[in-house]
Amino acid sequence: MQETTRLAGLVQERIGDILERHRDELAALGDDASALLDEAAQFLTGGKRFRAQFAVLGYRSVRELDFSDGVDGAADSVLDAACALEFFHAAALIHDDIIDRSDTRRGRPAAHRAFAALHATARWAGEPEHFGVAAAILLGDLLQSWADELMESACDGAASPDAARAARAHFNRMRSEVAVGQYLDVLEEQQPAFAAHDAQLERSTRVLVYKSAKYSVEAPLLIGAALAGADEEQEQALRDYGLPIGVAFQLRDDLLGVFGDASVTGKPAGDDLVEGKRTVLVTLARENLPGTQRRIFDDLLGNDLAPEQVAILQRTIRESGAVERVEQMITRNVERAISALQASPARPDAGEALTRLADRATRREF
Helix, strand or coil: HHHHHHHHHHHHHHCCCCCHHHHHHCCHHHHHHHHHHHHHHHHCCCCCHHHHHHHHHHCCCCCCCCCCCCCCCCHHHHHHHHHHHHHHHHHHHHHHHHHCCEEECCEEEEEEHHHHHHHHHHHCCCCCHHHHHHHHHHHHHHHHHHHHHHHHHHHCCCCCHHHHHHHHHHHHHHHHHHHHHHHHHHHCCCCCCCCCCHHHHHHHHHHHHHHHHHHHHHHHHHHHHHHHHCCCCHHHHHHHHHHHHHHHHHHHHHHHHHHHHHHHCCCCCHHHHHCCCCCHHHHHHHHHCHHHHHHHHHHCCCCCCEEEEEEEHHHHHHHHCCCHHHHHHHHHHHHHHHHHHHHHCCHHHHHHHHHHHHHHCCCCCC
């Protein structure tokens, strides 16, 4: 835990330094740009830093790495990669909130809502909502650009030119998969009806894997390992651990999206139900519902729900047995990942840390 706290502190300090450097570079644009940079700083403060931790442990699974004596050399390169992932994640969340029309993120207004409020308070011309969306899109684009710069810097400190190329390839693939996975999620919400159960479960799982699971765990691990000069066997071992942990991580997130406490998740209870997310949890819940109950369930899902309607859907999901089935899927995926890790060539200290992190990432409370 002490090591995790230290890494989170180093990442936050580096993020602060990066933002201040960009603020200085953009000073010539005048004070009007301050609101954009202030929102970037606000959005990048806090968070669990899981992706940063997985990137560091990916490196440590291949090569020794110690932050205790300061940050230079390899540690500096890995820290840049960790921050690149945090910047990319922030950009993805900002854009995701626009797509989902979410009002909040981490207990505060979503970026587009914050910019809309700024517009309304200042009594500027035009529509606050349009300004909010436009500003948030641009902020997300800006953070993605800075993430790319950080990844370039990280690659400059890689173990070899081949290691740099491999790390960059993993980062590029991650960005493509997240964008297409997000599109598949949006496309799924536009379908007039659920597909047959097996087809729907496959579609929901594909969205889960490519929109979130791979980029939450597998990609950060592979980027860190590649920077250290990992060979194919080492990378495959991390894939065998990373993908099931990523799936378990997102399945837990799906449970939180339906049953999570707003004071913990920073989102309203049942937010995924209001947004009409066709998650694995929702798909499993529908499977054994009687025809009339399923039609009512489908009619409610994705609407502007009153609290009592959210409660009806929550109760239906619980009574369907879907929560227990998802919990079992989480457990099986964690067991599969730990088994793969135990048979892997990962360095022992990294393996122990990955085991602990698997538990933390997949056992978040309701």
